[in-house]
Amino acid sequence: MIQFSDVSKFYDNEAALSDITLTIEKGEHIYITGPSGAGKTTLLKLIYAAERPDKGTVSVAGQDTGKLKQGAVPFLRRTIGVVFQDFRLLPNVTVFDNIALALRIHGIDSKEIKENVNDVLASIGMKHKAHEFPRHLSGGEQQMAAIARAIVSKPNVLLADEPTGNLDPGTADTIIKLFREINLRGTTLIIATHHDALFKNTGHRVIYLKEGKIEKETKD
Amino acid sequence: MNTLTYLFQTAVKNFWSEKRINLLTVLTIAVGLLIISAFALITLNIDLTLKNWSGGFGLVVYLKDNISAEEEGLIKNHFKKDTDITSVNYITKEQALKELRQTLGSATHLLEGFESNPLPASFELKLKRESLTPAGIKEKAERLKQFQGVEDVQYGEKWLASMDSLSKGLKVLTVSLGSIILIALAFVTYSTIKILFYRRADEIDTMKLLGASRSFIRLPFLMEGLFIGLSSGIIALSALFGIYAVTTAKTAELIPSIKSFAVFFPPAAYPVLPLGGALMSLIGSLFAIGRIKY
Ligand SMILES: Nc1ncnc2c1ncn2[C@@H]1O[C@H](COP(=O)(O)OP(=O)(O)OP(=O)(O)O)[C@@H](O)[C@H]1O
Numbered sequence: 461m462i463q464f465s466d467v468s469k470f471y472d473n474e475a476a477l478s479d480i481t482l483t484i485e486k487g488e489h490i491y492i493t494g495p496s497g498a499g500k501t502t503l504l505k506l507i508y509a510a511e512r513p514d515k516g517t518v519s520v521a522g523q524d525t526g527k528l529k530q531g532a533v534p535f536l537r538r539t540i541g542v543v544f545q546d547f548r549l550l551p552n553v554t555v556f557d558n559i560a561l562a563l564r565i566h567g568i569d570s571k572e573i574k575e576n577v578n579d580v581l582a583s584i585g586m587k588h589k590a591h592e593f594p595r596h597l598s599g600g601e602q603q604m605a606a607i608a609r610a611i612v613s614k615p616n617v618l619l620a621d622e623p624t625g626n627l628d629p630g631t632a633d634t635i636i637k638l639f640r641e642i643n644l645r646g647t648t649l650i651i652a653t654h655h656d657a658l659f660k661n662t663g664h665r666v667i668y669l670k671e672g673k674i675e676k677e678t679k680d
Numbered sequence: 681m682n683t684l685t686y687l688f689q690t691a692v693k694n695f696w697s698e699k700r701i702n703l704l705t706v707l708t709i710a711v712g713l714l715i716i717s718a719f720a721l722i723t724l725n726i727d728l729t730l731k732n733w734s735g736g737f738g739l740v741v742y743l744k745d746n747i748s749a750e751e752e753g754l755i756k757n758h759f760k761k762d763t764d765i766t767s768v769n770y771i772t773k774e775q776a777l778k779e780l781r782q783t784l785g786s787a788t789h790l791l792e793g794f795e796s797n798p799l800p801a802s803f804e805l806k807l808k809r810e811s812l813t814p815a816g817i818k819e820k821a822e823r824l825k826q827f828q829g830v831e832d833v834q835y836g837e838k839w840l841a842s843m844d845s846l847s848k849g850l851k852v853l854t855v856s857l858g859s860i861i862l863i864a865l866a867f868v869t870y871s872t873i874k875i876l877f878y879r880r881a882d883e884i885d886t887m888k889l890l891g892a893s894r895s896f897i898r899l900p901f902l903m904e905g906l907f908i909g910l911s912s913g914i915i916a917l918s919a920l921f922g923i924y925a926v927t928t929a930k931t932a933e934l935i936p937s938i939k940s941f942a943v944f945f946p947p948a949a950y951p952v953l954p955l956g957g958a959l960m961s962l963i964g965s966l967f968a969i970g971r972i973k974y
């Protein structure tokens with residue numbers, strides 16, 4: 461499904477990732493962890509082709525992202541839901557419209573959009589915030605909206621970059637449960653976090669990154 | 681609601697949320713379009729007026745006093761063969777004198793010193809409007825001067841030539857000024873859309889990351905450019921009509937006859953301004969957005 465072969469990524473001659481080789485199977489539930497600056501976000505960006513490898517190849521659903529034509533990039537991205545570390549909510553539209561955007565990009569019609577967005581808002585307990593603008597939400601609520609946008613289109617792959625960073629333990633728990641359900645329905649789930657409570661004693665595969673290299677891999 | 685409707689709504693919303701810069705752009709473009717169209721309207725009016733006036737022009741062929749009947753016959757024959765001549769009016773020496781007396785009115789005593797009638801007999805010729813070019817008339821006049829018995833041929837030579845060059849000059853000015861302004865207008869939209877595009881750079885990046893296609897990103901900006909151009913054109917057209925109405929009304933107080941010959945563009949030409957504005961703005965917007973890279 462997702463394959464990194466000897467991948468390096470440099471920023472200003474500094475390696476953010478070096479010589480990463482990693483295979484993630486379809487339907488897996490995997491964690492990427494490591495200290496700040498270890499390269500977690502960079503690794504996720506390589507998957508949704510926001511960055512291209514400087515060395516080696518990244519292949520997603522059989523496509524080499526380094527060789528992907530410009531016009532093909534949007535199609536790849538539509539199969540991947542991303543919870544961005546910095547949320548990336550559009551500031552001048554409501555929570556509802558932010559979430560709906562993911563579906564509008566797919567060309568889905570309004571009626572279906574409305575149903576899907578309301579369903580997803582209900583599942584994360586955010587229905588009452590549907591018509592608020594992001595700046596009127598707490599950090600945690602913004603994060604929830606970002607999560608809702610990533611999952612509303614039922615993507616094949618869900619990438620979550622520090623998805624519980626702004627959430628209280630109770631809400632974090634709810635989100636992880638929701639992710640698990642989504643994963644059980646067949647979505648490949650990749651979570652980047654330095655919050656080890658999320659994966660401790662879960663039996664999931666965990667990749668430890670340090671200074672851009674895979675330090676170890678465990679099944680906790 | 682399909683995607684296109686959504687993008688249209690987005691464009692309207694964006695247009696409104698940046699109303700200050702958009703309004704400024706619309707007004708700038710409207711002024712530009714107003715200048716072009718005012719020039720075109722003035723040119724059109726001058727041109728029509730010149731055409732009307734020159735309809736009264738003709739040639740006057742003055743005859744020598746000692747012209748023979750044979751010579752006169754040859755001249756008349758020539759008139760008959762020339763299809764450009766629409767009417768021939770023979771003015772005898774006596775008629776000419778009578779007309780002069782009438783014109784002089786109370787100053788008739790000026791003529792008292794003459795023993796005999798000093799005025800020549802003449803033919804007044806009217807020509808077809810199409811053949812009223814300065815070069816054409818000149819050629820005819822020269823030909824007539826060759827005839828025996830012709831004293832002189834007069835025509836509104838200077839008038840015609842200056843009217844002709846005035847009309848040509850105005851047309852050239854309108855077209856060249858118009859093209860320069862149109863290009864400038866495309867640049868105005870270019871810079872506005874460029875600014876708006878940069879202001880939303882973050883949003884655009886997000887949309888790209890969510891998998892938005894190029895047209896999904898581009899279309900709202902193009903529509904915004906289109907609104908700018910269209911509304912500018914409508915404003916310019918209304919302003920032009922207003923100015924025309926006020927100007928003709930004011931001028932009519934001084935020159936009442938202005939109402940009978942001043943014209944506005946025909947209704948069929950009304951869409952030209954909004955559509956022209958829209959086209960130039962669209963071109964400006966297209967260049968402003970440029971290539972979207974993933
Ligand atoms: N756009 C960029 N330009 C320059 N350097 C960058 C860029 N993005 C990342 N880096 C560098 O690459 C390294 C890895 O960054 P990355 O964001 O992947 O870390 P991370 O593991 O996600 O950290 P965190 O836990 O703080 O989110 C860092 O040293 C960072 O400074």
Ligand SMILES: [Mg+2]
Nearest residue numbers: 500501545621
């Ligand atoms: Mg990160």
